[in-house]
Amino acid sequence: MSNKYIVAIDQGTTSCRALVIAHSGDIIATAQKEFTQIFPKPGWVEHDPEGIVRVQLQMVRDAMTQADIASHQVEAIGITNQRETTVVWNKSTGKPIYNAIVWQDKRTADLCEQIKSEGWADEFNQRTGLVVDSYFSATKVMWILEHIPGARELADRGQLAMGTIDTWLIWKMTGGNQHITDYSNASRTMLYNIYKLEWDEWILDRLQIPRSILPTVKPSSFDFGHYELDNVKIPIRGVAGDQQAALFGQQCLEPGMAKNTYGTGCFMLMQTGEKASASHNGLLTTIAWGLDGKVYYALEGSVFIAGAAIQWLRDGLQFFQSASESESSALRATPDHGVYVVPAFAGMGAPYWDMYARGAIFGITRDTTSAEITQATLDSLAYQTKDILEAMQSDSGVSLDRLNVDGGATSNNYLMQFQADILGVPVVRPKVTETTAMGAAYLAGLETGFWSKEQIAKIRAIDREFVPIMLEQQRIDSYKGWQKAVKRTLGWMKD
Ligand code: ADP
Numbered sequence: 001m002s003n004k005y006i007v008a009i010d011q012g013t014t015s016c017r018a019l020v021i022a023h024s025g026d027i028i029a030t031a032q033k034e035f036t037q038i039f040p041k042p043g044w045v046e047h048d049p050e051g052i053v054r055v056q057l058q059m060v061r062d063a064m065t066q067a068d069i070a071s072h073q074v075e076a077i078g079i080t081n082q083r084e085t086t087v088v089w090n091k092s093t094g095k096p097i098y099n100a101i102v103w104q105d106k107r108t109a110d111l112c113e114q115i116k117s118e119g120w121a122d123e124f125n126q127r128t129g130l131v132v133d134s135y136f137s138a139t140k141v142m143w144i145l146e147h148i149p150g151a152r153e154l155a156d157r158g159q160l161a162m163g164t165i166d167t168w169l170i171w172k173m174t175g176g177n178q179h180i181t182d183y184s185n186a187s188r189t190m191l192y193n194i195y196k197l198e199w200d201e202w203i204l205d206r207l208q209i210p211r212s213i214l215p216t217v218k219p220s221s222f223d224f225g226h227y228e229l230d231n232v233k234i235p236i237r238g239v240a241g242d243q244q245a246a247l248f249g250q251q252c253l254e255p256g257m258a259k260n261t262y263g264t265g266c267f268m269l270m271q272t273g274e275k276a277s278a279s280h281n282g283l284l285t286t287i288a289w290g291l292d293g294k295v296y297y298a299l300e301g302s303v304f305i306a307g308a309a310i311q312w313l314r315d316g317l318q319f320f321q322s323a324s325e326s327e328s329s330a331l332r333a334t335p336d337h338g339v340y341v342v343p344a345f346a347g348m349g350a351p352y353w354d355m356y357a358r359g360a361i362f363g364i365t366r367d368t369t370s371a372e373i374t375q376a377t378l379d380s381l382a383y384q385t386k387d388i389l390e391a392m393q394s395d396s397g398v399s400l401d402r403l404n405v406d407g408g409a410t411s412n413n414y415l416m417q418f419q420a421d422i423l424g425v426p427v428v429r430p431k432v433t434e435t436t437a438m439g440a441a442y443l444a445g446l447e448t449g450f451w452s453k454e455q456i457a458k459i460r461a462i463d464r465e466f467v468p469i470m471l472e473q474q475r476i477d478s479y480k481g482w483q484k485a486v487k488r489t490l491g492w493m494k495d
Contacts, residue, residue, distance in 0.1 A: 004075040006445050007063065007234075008437040011056055011081040011165050012242065013102065018059040019434065020067040021441045023450065025459030027434060031062035038099060043106035046099035049087045052165065053172045060229075071232035078238030078444030079224075080245035080436050081165040083188045086140040088162045088213070090154065094176050097160065098148050100168070101140040108139035115139075120206070127203060129187065129194045129276060129285030136190035137164060142207050158212040164189065166239045167215045173236065174225035182220040183295055184244040187287035192217065194276055194287055197295060219290030220244075221447040238443030242436050243269055244288050247298060249439030250404040250430065251460050253453075258392070258400055259435070260385055262409035264311075266303035268388050271296060272396045281351035281391035289443070299395055301350045301388040306381045307409045309343035313377055319370045323409070330375035330414045338363040340485035341376040344492075351391040352486065356493040362485045381409065382419040383482040389423065402426045406433045413466075421470035422479060431461040 005028070010017040014037065020029040035055050038046040064074070084103035089096040101107070112132050115121065121132045130136055141162050145151045154160050163171065167181045186192040186199075191209065193200040199214050218224070224236040240248060243261075247269045250259040255273035260266055269288070276285050276297040288298040310326050313319045320329060340362045342348075347355035361373065385403075393399055402425050409415060410429050420427040432438060438460075445451040451459075470478075 003073055004450065005067065005069055005073055006441040006450060007060055007074050007077045008441040008444075009056060009060065009077060009079045009169070010242075010437045010440065011052065011079070011169060013082045013085075013104070016052065016056040016059050017437065018056070018063040019437045019441070020063050020069060021438070025432070025438075027432070029063045029067035031059040031066060033059055043109075045102040045105045047085065047102055049089070049096040049100045049168055052100070053169060056169060057173075071230045071234060074234045075450045076235045076237040076444040076448045077227060078440035078442070079166050079169060079236065080240055080242050080440035081169070081185070083164065083185065083241035083243065084135055084137050085165050086137040086144070086162060087165070087168040088141065088144045088151070088160055089168070089171070091159055091161050091176070094172070097151055097154070098144050100165070101143065103135050105140065106134050108134040108143050111139045111142065124190065124203065126278070127193045127195070127200045128190050129278070130190050131282060131284065132190070136188060137162075138190035138203070138207055138209070141191075141209055141213070145209070155210050155213055158210070160213045161215070162213045163215050164241075166241075170224050170236060170239070173227040175228070178225040179215045180224055181215045181217055182222065182239040183217060183287040183290040184220055184241045185239065186217045188241055194285065194297070219293075221291050221443045223447070235448065236444075237447035238440050238445070240289055240440060240443055243267055243300065244286070244298065245439030245443070246406065246436045247271060247288055247439070248442060249435035249437070250406065251457060252404060256398040256401050257404065258389065259404040259406065262306055262381065262405060262407035264306065264308045266306040266381065266385055268302065268385065268392075269298045269300050270389070270392045270396065270398070270400070271298050272398055273297065277396035279391070279395045281395060282353050283350055283388070283391055283395060291443075291446070299392045301392065303381070303384040303388065304349050305343040305345050306384065307407075308345075309341070309377050309380060310409065312343070312345070313374055317370070319374055324411065326374050326378060327412045327414045329371050330378050332371040333375040334367065334372060337368065337372040337375075338481070339368055339372045339376040340481055341373060341380050342485050342489045343377065343380050344486075344489045348486065348490065350388055352387075352490060354490045356491045357489045358492040360485070360489045362488065375414075378412065378415045379418055381415060382422045383479065385419060386422050386479065400425055402428055404428050404430070406430065406435045416464075416466045420466040420468045422475060424468050424475060426468070427466040429463045429466070431463040
């Protein structure tokens with residue numbers, strides 16, 4: 001095994017990356033390149049699908065060159081990808097009939113509004129676990145079939161294929177031999193019935209999407225075909241959408257385990273086991289992965305403004321020069337200052353769902369300084385995370401036993417300790433923060449027997465575990481204060 005490696009492909013929204021990972025779990029090479037974002041009109045976002053394949057495969061080669069390994073040394077490839085982004089191509093020519101429509105693209109927002117106004121939102125939610133939104137693939141496929149000349153006829157004749165980026169990459173990498181995806185990516189299309197584990201005939205009918213254009217859906221650890229490089233057939237054995245791959249990379253392998261990524265916003269997923277939990281708080285129910293003949297589910301929620309609030313302190317209020325200084329500033333705050341910052345800059349998401357809310361600072365007194373405001377802003381990241389985790393626990397009936405974290409803002413030790421305090425469970429920061437790529441690599445390595453689950457558990461080294469030290473009463477009171485503050489921001493724009 002020692003001279004064998006896993007190559008992880010991480011096809012993101014702005015860049016293509018490839019990583020070479022050794023049996024020890026060490027990342028021995030990384031290649032990364034940004035690619036062009038296409039903005040044809042306001043609210044529209046596209047990628048060139050052929051360009052993505054070209055750049056991505058170049059990164060695979062670059063990473064292998066950097067690591068100084070040959071094709072026969074690659075045990076398997078694992079793929080993780082930006083989710084929901086949709087490509088439609090001609091099966092006979094292998095050419096896309098239109099650019100990839102990216103998850104951020106809003107051109108089908110009206111279509112989604114129409115579905116909702118016709119009263120179908122619940123029906124979609126009960127089948128797909130999703131909230132009807134232009135974010136997901138379904139209405140993007142519809143748009144392509146309706147707007148590209150000849151598309152509808154080709155689709156009716158069974159000559160078109162659609163796919164999320166994993167599917168498109170695999171199609172190209174296997175020379176058109178495989179039209180395939182995994183459960184986690186299928187669950188983001190808004191076309192897949194996550195309960196029955198099949199493409200949903202009722203939805204396909206409503207949206208007039210022919211069944212023939214859809215890929216086969218398989219477990220996330222599976223034989224997805226092979227990529228021939230320098231006359232060597234390299235097996236593709238792992239596939240998962242980026243957030244699910246990160247959940248797997250963080251080894252949230254038991255129900256109640258969750259990960260939170262602290263970036264510009266926060267992205268949170270909680271594994272809920274083999275049972276799909278419907279949300280009453282507007283969270284998404286999604287498939288985490290398929291593994292060992294079973295399908296595991298997750299609840300997903302996001303905080304819109306997290307690290308972005310720290311950027312606001314830095315750039316808007318000019319409290320400091322770099323985000324990392326927020327930590328020392330917060331540590332200078334007077335204890336028990338009672339200041340709360342609610343960064344509802346563009347409304348509040350889950351579980352409040354109020355687009356009329358706006359940001360506010362509460363509890364200011366004559367001695368309030370930038371230190372208290374900074375601390376309260378950092379606290380708001382932790383409170384918003386708690387809001388969503390509380391909703392996840394109430395939706396699933398599963399209780400959180402720890403929170404695994406990654407992303408830029410996790411380097412802030414004050415924030416991590418406060419997060420543990422306010423949740424009342426340990427917050428665990430891993431040494432290797434490449435959780436997304438590692439998740440794809442693990443899925444591939446498990447399938448070939450390169451790693452066992454026990455070996456993977458040993459690979460994931462912990463950098464630091466933050467254990468709650470706050471007194472129970474203080475935790476309750478602090479959170480009550482936050483909820484009171486949020487309440488006062490709701491509906492602000494309406495008055
Ligand atoms: P993204 O992938 O969304 O760009 P990153 O994971 O790179 O995000 O994290 C960057 C975000 O984290 C920025 O919004 C920044 O304000 C915040 N951030 C970075 N370092 C710190 C820190 N030490 N303390 C608090 N926030 C931080």
